[in-house]
Amino acid sequence: MKDHLVKLFRESCQVKEAFLNDNLGKLADVIDAVTAALKAGNKILIFGNGGSAADAQHIAAEFVNRFIIERPPLPAIALTTDTSIITSIGNDYDFSEIFAKQIRALGQEGDIAWGISTSGNSQNVLKGLELAKKMGLVTVAFTGKDGGAIAALADYCLHVASKSTARIQEAHITASHAICELVDIRLFQKPDLK
Numbered sequence: 001m002k003d004h005l006v007k008l009f010r011e012s013c014q015v016k017e018a019f020l021n022d023n024l025g026k027l028a029d030v031i032d033a034v035t036a037a038l039k040a041g042n043k044i045l046i047f048g049n050g051g052s053a054a055d056a057q058h059i060a061a062e063f064v065n066r067f068i069i070e071r072p073p074l075p076a077i078a079l080t081t082d083t084s085i086i087t088s089i090g091n092d093y094d095f096s097e098i099f100a101k102q103i104r105a106l107g108q109e110g111d112i113a114w115g116i117s118t119s120g121n122s123q124n125v126l127k128g129l130e131l132a133k134k135m136g137l138v139t140v141a142f143t144g145k146d147g148g149a150i151a152a153l154a155d156y157c158l159h160v161a162s163k164s165t166a167r168i169q170e171a172h173i174t175a176s177h178a179i180c181e182l183v184d185i186r187l188f189q190k191p192d193l194k
Helices: 002-039 050-062 081-093 093-105 123-135 148-155 165-188
Strands: 043-049 076-078 112-117 139-142 158-159
Touching: 002 043, 002 076, 002 112, 002 123, 002 139, 002 158, 002 165, 043 050, 043 093, 043 123, 050 076, 050 112, 076 093, 081 093, 081 148, 093 123, 093 158, 112 158, 123 139, 123 148, 158 165
Parallel strands: 043 076, 043 112, 112 139, 139 158
Antiparallel strands: none
């Protein structure tokens, strides 16, 4: 059992290191984009399915409440939390529309639309990002595996080159925490931090 635990932790570390090597510049660009959007008075809309839905809620909470430093709340909304909205859209239209309809209602030009899909092919995430792009939102995608259809669509795609959903999600949340921390530092402590 201990050997298996060591294997899991090593694999997670290796996937995260490979992700950082592949995405360092794009990660910095996302931090710039999120910082600029929040400085301009815009908000972040975050969405995904399953574990990625939970990650969307987790990330939104880090922005709205606080991450590490004491600071004012930042506007972020997880589009995965209102079961009445999600189920009414799914029932009256189609499950693939659950994020696009919310983006149409809540999104404004300059906002961040942050879609998370470990496969890169979740239809509702894809449709949400497509609509967001048409509306003038900045689109950020967190994907895995080969990046899927979403990788080519987003303004910024951070791709975890792994086939393991668990390892992809671990890299996604580490990258999300890095974004939260650096946005906080840039907005409230060292605005000139490059």
